[in-house]
Amino acid sequence: MASAGESFFEGAEKLLEVWFEFDDDSLESSLRSIDRKVWEDLLKVVKCEIISRTADEDMDAYVLSESSMFVTKDRFILKTCGTTTLLYAVKPLIKLVKEKCRLKQILDIFYSRKNFSRPDLQIGMHRNFSDEVSHLDKQFRNGAAYSLGRINQDCWYLYTLDNAGVERPDQTFELLMWDMCREKMRVFTKDVSENGLDATKRSGICDIIPGAKIDEFLFEPCGYSMNGLLPGGYYITIHVTPEEEFSYVSFESNVPRESYDELVKKVLEVFRPGKFLMTIFANKASVAKDCHKEINDAESLQGYVRQDHQFCIFKNYNLTYTMYSRPIL
Numbered sequence: 001m002a003s004a005g006e007s008f009f010e011g012a013e014k015l016l017e018v019w020f021e022f023d024d025d026s027l028e029s030s031l032r033s034i035d036r037k038v039w040e041d042l043l044k045v046v047k048c049e050i051i052s053r054t055a056d057e058d059m060d061a062y063v064l065s066e067s068s069m070f071v072t073k074d075r076f077i078l079k080t081c082g083t084t085t086l087l088y089a090v091k092p093l094i095k096l097v098k099e100k101c102r103l104k105q106i107l108d109i110f111y112s113r114k115n116f117s118r119p120d121l122q123i124g125m126h127r128n129f130s131d132e133v134s135h136l137d138k139q140f141r142n143g144a145a146y147s148l149g150r151i152n153q154d155c156w157y158l159y160t161l162d163n164a165g166v167e168r169p170d171q172t173f174e175l176l177m178w179d180m181c182r183e184k185m186r187v188f189t190k191d192v193s194e195n196g197l198d199a200t201k202r203s204g205i206c207d208i209i210p211g212a213k214i215d216e217f218l219f220e221p222c223g224y225s226m227n228g229l230l231p232g233g234y235y236i237t238i239h240v241t242p243e244e245e246f247s248y249v250s251f252e253s254n255v256p257r258e259s260y261d262e263l264v265k266k267v268l269e270v271f272r273p274g275k276f277l278m279t280i281f282a283n284k285a286s287v288a289k290d291c292h293k294e295i296n297d298a299e300s301l302q303g304y305v306r307q308d309h310q311f312c313i314f315k316n317y318n319l320t321y322t323m324y325s326r327p328i329l
């Protein structure tokens with residue numbers, strides 16, 4: 001376990017999404033043709049390992065000792081928490097895709113994370129976003145780095161490419177939550193739930209997006225991770241760090257929605273955070289392309305008050321970053 005110190009775990013994840021374009025449609029021109037052993041070796045560089053795997057027509061989804069990995073034909077997502085060293089895997093990842101598949105080009109890259117609670121406990125470049133950016137800049141031309149939110153409080157970092165990017169519909173919705181409700185978090189301990197499936201049912205996670213093929217894991221003595229697959233190449237992933245002193249939960253999905261209102265409501269009901277930040281990326285072809293307007297108008301949401309709100313227009317994607325907290329009464 002890549003825990004960050006005796007009684008502390010950094011729940012906030014590093015999130016990498018890479019889109020590849022291949023020369024042809026042959027079997028080898030798919031990330032899914034890469035053997036599990038090769039992914040396991042790549043994950044050693046990151047300091048985490050595979051706990052379980054599930055798959056459907058479109059995607060392989062792995063629950064990791066520290067979060068999740070999703071592999072489709074041409075998209076690679078790696079989300080890791082604790083003191084994992086995710087960015088050390090970028091160079092080896094590209095090398096192995098060049099070796100194993102007929103790579104034409106990298107279409108787009110997204111690396112993002114919330115500011116860490118204990119950056120001092122991270123390893124190497126991950127202590128500091130500027131160092132992460134320098135590392136990525138050495139590998140990519142056209143890199144663009146941003147910081148959204150309050151740099152002296154809670155913020156969210158993003159590195160992407162100033163490229164034409166992905167043309168088919170694509171959207172990513174994330175809710176990063178902290179200062180969690182103590183009662184809600186108890187479900188994600190072995191004191192209350194027998195196993196992952198039990199925690200999925202008791203918590204209400206199973207009702208957030210019904211119909212998903214769920215693969216979940218309940219850690220000992222506490223902690224929970226799940227991946228859910230939906231037809232059409234859609235995923236949900238949820239990770240819970242329930243310890244009161246550093247509680248944190250993340251929800252991420254690429255399900256397309258014209259409005260994310262209902263989804264936000266359901267996730268907040270299940271977890272009741274004290275604070276959360278929400279990011280929505282949608283490209284021009286996505287049905288979610290106009291959802292930003294609705295969020296723009298939401299000064300309060302389910303009893304939460306907005307603290308920060310920013311809207312970014314990139315070459316191919318629009319992004320909303322917004323942060324809410326429960327008012328202190």
Ligand SMILES: C[S@@+](CC[C@H](N)C(=O)[O-])C[C@H]1O[C@@H](n2cnc3c(N)ncnc32)[C@H](O)[C@@H]1O
Pocket residue numbers: 001002009010011012013065066067080081082219220221222223224225238239240241242243248249250
């Ligand atoms: C399940 S992972 C999920 C982290 C995720 N990024 C989040 O959103 O919180 C972390 C939780 O599992 C617990 N845990 C227990 N054993 C673990 C292990 N071997 N590796 C990682 N986490 C473990 C940690 O203490 C923490 O509560």
